[in-house]
Amino acid sequence: MSKIETASATIKPPKTNIGIVGWSRAHLFNGWINSALTLFVLYGLYKVVPPFINWAFLHANWAPVSGTCSESSGACWSVVTANIRFILFGFYPHNLQWRPLLAIVILVLLLFFSQNRKRWNMKLLYIWTAGLFIMGVLLKGGLFGLESVETDNWGGLPLTLLLSVFGLAAAYPVGILLALGRQCRMPVIRSFCVVYIELIRGVPLISLLFMSSVVFPLFLPEGVVINKILRAQIAIILFTAAYIAEVVRGGLQGINKGHYEAAESLGLNYFQTMRLVILPQALKIVIPPSVSILISAFKDTSLVVIIALYDLLKTTQSTLTDPKWMGYSSEAYIFVACIYFVCCFAMSNYSRKLEKELDTDRR
Amino acid sequence: MKNSNETPIITIENMHKWYGDFHVLNDINLSVKRGERIVICGPSGSGKSTLIRCINRLEEHQRGKIIVDGTELTKDIKNIEKIRAEVGMVFQHFNLFPHLTILENLTLGPIWVRKIPKKKAEETAMYYLEKVRIAEQAKKFPGQLSGGQQQRVAIARSLCMEPNVMLFDEPTSALDPEMVKEVLDVMISLARDGMTMLVVSHEMGFAKSVAHRVMFMDAGQILEQNDPEEFFGNPQHERTKLFLSQILD
Numbered sequence: 001m002s003k004i005e006t007a008s009a010t011i012k013p014p015k016t017n018i019g020i021v022g023w024s025r026a027h028l029f030n031g032w033i034n035s036a037l038t039l040f041v042l043y044g045l046y047k048v049v050p051p052f053i054n055w056a057f058l059h060a061n062w063a064p065v066s067g068t069c070s071e072s073s074g075a076c077w078s079v080v081t082a083n084i085r086f087i088l089f090g091f092y093p094h095n096l097q098w099r100p101l102l103a104i105v106i107l108v109l110l111l112f113f114s115q116n117r118k119r120w121n122m123k124l125l126y127i128w129t130a131g132l133f134i135m136g137v138l139l140k141g142g143l144f145g146l147e148s149v150e151t152d153n154w155g156g157l158p159l160t161l162l163l164s165v166f167g168l169a170a171a172y173p174v175g176i177l178l179a180l181g182r183q184c185r186m187p188v189i190r191s192f193c194v195v196y197i198e199l200i201r202g203v204p205l206i207s208l209l210f211m212s213s214v215v216f217p218l219f220l221p222e223g224v225v226i227n228k229i230l231r232a233q234i235a236i237i238l239f240t241a242a243y244i245a246e247v248v249r250g251g252l253q254g255i256n257k258g259h260y261e262a263a264e265s266l267g268l269n270y271f272q273t274m275r276l277v278i279l280p281q282a283l284k285i286v287i288p289p290s291v292s293i294l295i296s297a298f299k300d301t302s303l304v305v306i307i308a309l310y311d312l313l314k315t316t317q318s319t320l321t322d323p324k325w326m327g328y329s330s331e332a333y334i335f336v337a338c339i340y341f342v343c344c345f346a347m348s349n350y351s352r353k354l355e356k357e358l359d360t361d362r363r
Numbered sequence: 364m365k366n367s368n369e370t371p372i373i374t375i376e377n378m379h380k381w382y383g384d385f386h387v388l389n390d391i392n393l394s395v396k397r398g399e400r401i402v403i404c405g406p407s408g409s410g411k412s413t414l415i416r417c418i419n420r421l422e423e424h425q426r427g428k429i430i431v432d433g434t435e436l437t438k439d440i441k442n443i444e445k446i447r448a449e450v451g452m453v454f455q456h457f458n459l460f461p462h463l464t465i466l467e468n469l470t471l472g473p474i475w476v477r478k479i480p481k482k483k484a485e486e487t488a489m490y491y492l493e494k495v496r497i498a499e500q501a502k503k504f505p506g507q508l509s510g511g512q513q514q515r516v517a518i519a520r521s522l523c524m525e526p527n528v529m530l531f532d533e534p535t536s537a538l539d540p541e542m543v544k545e546v547l548d549v550m551i552s553l554a555r556d557g558m559t560m561l562v563v564s565h566e567m568g569f570a571k572s573v574a575h576r577v578m579f580m581d582a583g584q585i586l587e588q589n590d591p592e593e594f595f596g597n598p599q600h601e602r603t604k605l606f607l608s609q610i611l612d
Contacts, residue, residue, distance in 0.1 A: 261421050262458035262517075266472035266524060267447040276471060280462045360462055360504040 056334075069328065079328040080335045083319040087336070090155020090310040096147060100158040103135040107161060115350065117357060151229050155310030157339070159229070163301040163311065164343075167236040168294050174237060175244025176283075180274060182249055193245070200242035205300050208235040213307035232304045240297040247289045251282030284358045291351040295344045312336060370433075372397045372528060372559055373418060378427030380413060387413050388424070389583040395528075400560040402570035402591075405580035406606060411563045414580070415530045418561070419450040432527060448476065451521030455533040457513040459505035465492070465516050466501040469523045477524065484523070491519040495549045511542025515549050522553075529553065531562040565610055571595065579603045 028038045059074025062081055069076035080087065089097045110131045114124060139158060142148035154162075181193035200208070212235040213228060220226065255278055263273040283290075302313040310318070316336045320329050373395040380388040387410045395401060403411045416422040417429060420436055420443045429436040431446045459468050469488035473479040479487070492498040495515040505513055514534055521529060531550070535543045547569050554560060554573040564570070570577050570591055577594040579587045579602075587600045598604045 256456075256458070258454055258456055258458035259460060262452075262454060262460070264421060265419050265447060265450070265452035266520070267444055267476040268472065269444070272475050276475065277460050281460075284462065358462070360506060 075331050076328045077331055077335075079319065079325045079332050083322075083325070083332075086156070087312070087315050087319055087332070088157045090159065090315045091153045092155060092158075093147075093149060093153065096141075096149060099138040099141070099146070099149075100154075100156075103138040104158060104161065106131055106135055106138075107165065117354070151227055154229065156315045157312050159304075159309060160301055160312040162229070163233055163236055163304060164298045166233055167240060167301065168297060170237045171240035171244055171297070172290075172294075174241035176248050176279065178241060178245035179248035179252060182245065183252060197242045197245050200239055201246070205235070205239050206303055206306055208239050209303060209307050211235070228307065229309065232307060232309055236297065236301060236304075239300075240293065243293045243297075244290060247286045247293060248282060250289070251284075251286035252278065254285050255282055284355070287351050287355050287358075291348055295347055298343060298347070299340060312339065371395055372399075372432050373561075374428070374430040375418075376428040376430075378417065378424050378429060380410075380417060380422065380424045380426075387583050388417070391427070391585060393578075393585065395559060395561065397527075398557045398559055399575050400554055400558075400573055401562070401576045401578060402566075402574040403561065403563045403578045403580060404565055404567075404570070404606070404610075405578075405586075409580040410583040411580045412532050415452075415532060415561050415563055418528075418530060419447050419452055421452075448524065449527045451524055451526035451529045453514070453517050453521055453529065453531045453534050455537050457505070457510070457517040457537075459513055459517055459520070461505050464502055464504055465497075465508070468505065468516065469520050472520070472524045488519070488523055491522045492516075494522070494552075495519045509542060510538045511545045514538065514542075514546045518546075518549055518553070528559045528561070531560065531564065533563050533565075535564065535566055567595070567611060579606065581606075 029035045054074065056075050059072055060077055061069050061072045061074060062077045064078055064081035064084075069078055085094070085097060089100050092100055110128060113119065113127070137143050137146065139154065139162075140149060140151070178193050178197060181189045182197065184190045184193070209232055212231040216231060217226070259277055259281070260273065263277045268276065302311055304311050305314040305317075313336060316332050319325055320332055325332075371394040373393070375391050375393040378388060378391040379386070389410075391414060393414075403414065405411050413422055417424045417436075418431065424436070432449055434442050434445050436442060436446060459465075460471070463471065466485060466488055469491065470481065470484040473484040473487060474481055489498055489501065492501055495518055497512055497515050497519070500508060500512065500516075505516065508516065518529075518534075534550070535546050538546065543566070547566060550560070550562070550569065551573055562569070562574075574591050576588055577591050578585055579594075579598075579600070581602050587594070587598065587603045589599075594603075595607065598607055
């Protein structure tokens with residue numbers, strides 16, 4: 001036995017794919033169809049990439065003044081640089097814009113800090129509560145000598161982040177509860193969850209936002225006004241939760257029945273079984289689809305324009321209605337797209353990292 | 364048999380169970396003494412797994428009585444929890460929790476159900492891991508262990524709850540042949556410690572060496588039960604003879 005083992009250990013795998021030439025022969029030029037495709041793609045890249053670089057960087061205009069753009073053939077980033085404060089902060093009072101900026105910085109720091117799974121404990125919860133309170137005070141003012149700013153003036157990036165971070169953070173637990181409710185043995189709870197999920201998934205988010213801003217206030221007693229942002233926020237939470245619920249349900253069904261039995265035979269009750277045994281496994285399985293939902297929910301927050309909230313996309317759009325900047329929409333939208341991309345990419349990247357860390361089954 | 368004058372730890376009287384219209388358990392009567400070890404065998408579908416799963420309420424019986432250590436199994440969740448705390452169960456497919464380490468698998472029940480402090484629970488867990496000779500794997504995840512090791516961990520996990528009765532549902536039938544022995548060895552040492560055991564198994568060697576009583580079930584009934592010597596040497600029932608001739612070959 002040992003003789004065979006040592007012999008096989010010394011034999012190396014064949015060197016077919018070594019070096020750039022070997023690699024490209026194996027992956028780019030194996031067979032005439034692939035060779036033709038490779039050449040075609042290369043030609044396409046040649047036609048697109050250099051002109052884009054020329055346009056976006058070499059001949060671009062960065063000066064934050066209008067008018068200079070008409071002479072150059074490149075991109076007019078001036079539309080972004082000149083209006084950056086309006087795009088990012090909307091109608092927030094000009095001299096107070098350091099406050100939302102600081103709030104965003106705190107949020108980003110908090111998210112960074114929470115990345116590490118070792119820090120997920122009660123302390124983190126306190127840190128978040130404190131952080132959220134500070135962010136709220138920064139945005140709203142009225143405390144500690146900070147000038148009060150009406151929520152009607154909130155807009156741009158802080159609004160987008162507010163709607164999505166709160167929306168996603170709240171929708172996830174609600175979604176889990178709905179998923180558990182849908183599996184519940186008690187018919188009243190089960191039917192409620194089924195009806196809720198199917199109803200919400202059956203209507204577009206826009207109609208929910210409309211209802212929250214137009215229909216819902218009709219039912220409130222006179223004089224009672226619920227903040228517009230809060231209403232949009234709730235609509236987003238309720239909407240996203242229904243989708244999360246179905247994804248989580250899929251995860252719950254993927255759990256081997258034996259784990260329920262093992263937990264039961266240890267004497268764990270329903271909540272302990274769910275919290276300690278079933279959900280950790282189920283949620284891990286559904287990380288990829290839940291992140292898809294979170295990403296799409298993040299982008300869907302831009303639909304709040306429909307109820308006249310000035311989120312990031314809407315502030316950008318408003319900039320472009322200014323006659324000085326008409327015709328430079330590509331530049332403005334590319335800028336906003338980059339912001340959205342960074343956020344979404346960070347989410348999906350992080351989720352993949354988390355998936356890898358949690359993969360204890362097949363190591 | 365010893366301890367014969369003690370009250371039985373498990374009493375089952377006229378117990379019936381149906382799956383829909385299918386009569387899985389038909390008039391089961393069984394009394395298990397403290398420290399008694401029973402091996403239950405029988406063809407597949409005969410209801411032997413269902414029988415032991417009824418004892419800790421993984422399955423619900425529809426007629427008759429099941430009494431474990433003085434507590435009757437009813438719909439009352441208090442009784443069910445009390446009985447589950449006393450009865451340990453080992454499954455065919457181990458059912459370890461893959462997202463927890465071996466040690467966490469063992470301490471989960473003690474910490475959350477028996478409210479034992481973490482430190483103490485870990486000490487107990489290590490004690491039982493030593494006992495099943497697998498202490499060095501405590502920090503690993505179940506997926507990194509072989510089937511035999513996983514089953515030994517599963518046994519240790521049940522023992523950590525310090526049960527009075529252990530139920531084994533075909534503990535070795537999902538294992539590769541060379542791993543059967545290490546699991547049986549653990550079970551034999553458990554038997555030596557005087558644990559009350561109900562084992563659904565076709566390991567006849569195990570039955571001969573440790574069982575006080577071997578039961579044969581078919582079509583939801585206990586057809587025959589006897590001490591191992593009589594059971595294997597002189598089976599009464601035709602069905603038992605046929606079954607034994609098939610599995611002993």
